[in-house]
Amino acid sequence: MNAVSRTDIGSRKENQDRVKVAILNDNTAFAVVCxxxxxxxxxxLASELAINMVYDRVTSGYREDFDSNNIKNLLTSAxxxxxxxxxxxxxxxxxREGMGTTCVAAIVRxxxxxxxNVxxxxxxxxxxxxxNQVTTDHTVVRFLYEQGEIGEEEMRNHPLRNKITKAVGVVQSVDIDYFEISVSEGGALLLCSDGLSNYCTNEVIAEYIGNYDADECADRLISHVIEQKxxxxxxxxxxxxL
Structure with missing residues (x-):
C-alpha cells in the first residue's frame, strides 16, 4: 500500500482543512480528513483539535489482532x-460559538x-x-433529495448546497456513520474535503487514480481544482x- 496526503489553501485566506495518513503495519493503513x-x-482550531485526537487515538490504540468490531469501536470512539x-x-x-468540523476517517486492512464520517x-x-462514494453527505440538500423535494441537478446548484446538518463539536454528542466494504486487490481509497469533491467529477477522479501513481494522482487532483477556480x-x- 502507498498512502499520500495533500492540502492546499486554494483561494481562501486561511486553510481550515487538516489531513493525516499513517501506515500502521504491512497490511494496514489509516487516513483522516477534517x-x-x-x-x-x-x-x-476545530479541525486541528479533532484530527489530532482521532489520529492519536487510532494510531496508539490499534492492535493487529483487532476484529472488525474492534476497529469499528476504535474509529467511532476516536x-x-x-x-x-x-x-x-x-x-x-x-x-468560538458554533465552531465545528467535518471528519471522515478510515482504516484499510x-x-x-x-x-x-460526520x-x-x-x-x-x-x-x-x-x-464509488461510500459515505453519505450530512447536508441540507442531501436531506431534501432523499425527501424527493429536489433532483440531482438541483443539488449541485442549490443555494444551501454547502450547509451541513451534522458536524463534530457542535453538540455534546454526535451520531457517527460507520461503513465496512471490501475492495478488490489493487483498488484505492480516497478521503477528501468538499473543496475537492465539489470541483472534480467521479470520472475525473477515477481517470487520475487509474492512470497515475499515488503522488502524481494527488498532485493532479489538486491542480485540477485550482484550474476550475x-x-x-x-x-x-x-x-x-490495497
Missing part, C-alpha cells in the same frame, strides 16, 4: 472523543475498508476503473494498491 468551520480562527474536545473548546470562548467530507473507493481549501488522502 474540514473546519467557524469565524476567525475557530474553524482551523471521533466521539474529538467531538468532546471541540465542543468543550467552543464553550471556553464565546468567539487486507482489502477491507472500515470508514466513519459532515460532508467524503470517502470513496476505486476498483475496476470505477469510483474552486473557492475553497482543497484536501485529500489517497491510499493506493
Amino acid at each position: 474540514d473546519g468551520m467557524g469565524g476567525e480562527n475557530a474553524g482551523g 471521533v466521539g472523543a474529538a467531538n468532546v474536545v471541540v465542543y468543550n473548546a467552543a464553550r471556553d470562548d464565546e468567539s 487486507d482489502g477491507v475498508v472500515h470508514m466513519v 459532515g460532508d467530507s467524503r470517502g470513496y473507493v476505486f476498483e475496476h476503473g470505477c469510483l 474552486g473557492n475553497d481549501n482543497i484536501t485529500l488522502a489517497l491510499i493506493k494498491d
Whole structure:
C-alpha cells in the first residue's frame, strides 16, 4: 500500500482543512480528513483539535489482532472523543460559538475498508476503473433529495448546497456513520474535503487514480481544482494498491 496526503489553501485566506495518513503495519493503513468551520480562527482550531485526537487515538490504540468490531469501536470512539474536545473548546470562548468540523476517517486492512464520517467530507473507493462514494453527505440538500423535494441537478446548484446538518463539536454528542466494504486487490481509497469533491467529477477522479501513481494522482487532483477556480481549501488522502 502507498498512502499520500495533500492540502492546499486554494483561494481562501486561511486553510481550515487538516489531513493525516499513517501506515500502521504491512497490511494496514489509516487516513483522516477534517474540514473546519467557524469565524476567525475557530474553524482551523476545530479541525486541528479533532484530527489530532482521532489520529492519536487510532494510531496508539490499534492492535493487529483487532476484529472488525474492534476497529469499528476504535474509529467511532476516536471521533466521539474529538467531538468532546471541540465542543468543550467552543464553550471556553464565546468567539468560538458554533465552531465545528467535518471528519471522515478510515482504516484499510487486507482489502477491507472500515470508514466513519460526520459532515460532508467524503470517502470513496476505486476498483475496476470505477469510483464509488461510500459515505453519505450530512447536508441540507442531501436531506431534501432523499425527501424527493429536489433532483440531482438541483443539488449541485442549490443555494444551501454547502450547509451541513451534522458536524463534530457542535453538540455534546454526535451520531457517527460507520461503513465496512471490501475492495478488490489493487483498488484505492480516497478521503477528501468538499473543496475537492465539489470541483472534480467521479470520472475525473477515477481517470487520475487509474492512470497515475499515488503522488502524481494527488498532485493532479489538486491542480485540477485550482484550474476550475474552486473557492475553497482543497484536501485529500489517497491510499493506493490495497
